[in-house]
Amino acid sequence: MPSTPADVVAVAVTYRPDEAAIGEVLGRAAAQVRALVVLDNATPDADGAHWTERIRLPDGVDVERSATNAGLGAAYNRAAAIAGERGARFVLLLDQDSLLEPGCVDALLRHADLRAARGPLGAVGPTFVDARSGETAPFVRFGFPLNRKFDAPAGGDVDVDFLISSGSLIPLEALDAAGPFDEGLFIDSVDMEWCFRAKRAGLQLVGVADARMLHTIGDELVELPGGATMFVHSPLRLYMMTRNRVALWRRRGTPGIWTAQDVPRMLLKLARMTAFAAPRIPNARAMLRGARDGWRGRQGPPPAARR
Template sequence: MPSTAADVVAVAVTYRPDEEAIVEVLERAAAQVGALVVLDNDSPEVDGAHWSSRAVIPAGVELQREPRNLGLGAAYNRAAAIARERGARFVMLLDQDSLLEPDCVDALLRHADQRSARGPLGAVGPTFVDGRSGKRAPFVRFGFPLNRKFHAPPGGDVDVDFLISSGSLIPLTALEVAGGFDEGLFIDSVDMEWCFRARAAGLQLVGVADARMLHTIGDELVRLPGGGTMFVHSPLRLYMMTRNRVALWRRSATPRTWTAQDVPRMLFKLGRMTAFAAPRIRNAKAMLRGARDGWRGKQGPPPPSRR
């Protein structure tokens, strides 16, 4: 039988969400899945009240508040457990700023069924459009010296080596084969690391053209001399991104081609963040400290913010 929305439990992981934007995120998702759960990662109360007391959460959407910030890896594993508890076949992971276009889940389910007929499926993911730049992000296959980036043909899908976590539709059987998400990475590269293990286990990762999602990346969009742009992040986030990427270089499931092109890419990013993105010195120190800690295998939540 074809898979339906009733087979899907979606879990939206939140932390200090935009209280107006989160309502639309939840409304769009709830209309397309069998059940939707909000897993709040210890958002602090403001003026004595949690954000959920001010936002109008759609009827039927369940809120679960975690007493501490679990990080994304642990939150995704909890999402999978919630889906199993409810007897679902799929878990859908959502960020707090990801807006599903109409029929997104239907398209993902249709392609999931088609691909499952060919072999074991790891995940299917939507095409996402950046909410600020309006650009449609390409799908990726790893290569050297550069990754190969491309778009799925209209109505079709493509084999990929990586899918972002938000919007991904994952059969629960895939998590049994590839294992759960790495909780030690805490936030950045959690989806990348899982995709590495899924591909190493022989699972298909599939990007779907007609499943669309609006998604915002980066903390700020900065225009560069000459007319280009780049997404930048806070120093603390740069620390985590660098730490976890360097850690992945040393793992057995990580494709060697990815590592070979990621090393110079990280050096290039260090140069750009230092040259064009304020606060320049803090950015450089954060990335260098992250590289050191990643090489040493440090894991867990980020350290206290440093100047």
């Protein structure tokens, strides 16, 4: 029997969302699945009310508020638990800035069924378009000296080594096979690390051409000499990104080919963030501190969030 939206519970993880945009994000998702739950990661109240009380939520959307910001890994694991409690076969993970195009979930389900007929499925993910630049992000297979990047053929899908978490449709049985998300990573590389384990468990990761999603990468875009552009993150995010990537380099289960191409990539990122992205000195310090802490195996929230 073909999978349908009735088999899907979507969980949108939020933290201080853009209140002007979150309503449409939730409305588009709710229209394509059986149920949608907002899992708010300890967004503080403002003007005496939580953001969910200041905007009009789509009908039937439930809100679960976490007392503490436990990070994305913990939120994704709670999302899977919510989907299981509601009798779903799939969980659809969503960030607060990810806007599904009409028919996105139907396309994901169609290709999930096609691929499940071939072998165990880890996840299917949409083609995503950066909401600011309009650039379509390619799918990725790991390679050396560079990763291989390509688009899925129109109407088709493609095997990949990595899917971003937002927009990923994951069979709950895949989480049993690959294990839960790593809560210690807190934010960045949570999806990367899970994809490593899914592939090791023999699960397929699949990118789908006709499932499309708008998604915002980074805090802003900076134009580089020669006309190229670069996605820029805050020093805090740069710390977390660097810490967790370096931590993954040291893990036994990390593919060596990924580490071999990621080391020079992170060195290039350090150079670019220091040369072209303000605030330059804080950026450099954040990345160097992240590299040190990642090498030492530090986990959990960033230092600023520790009590």
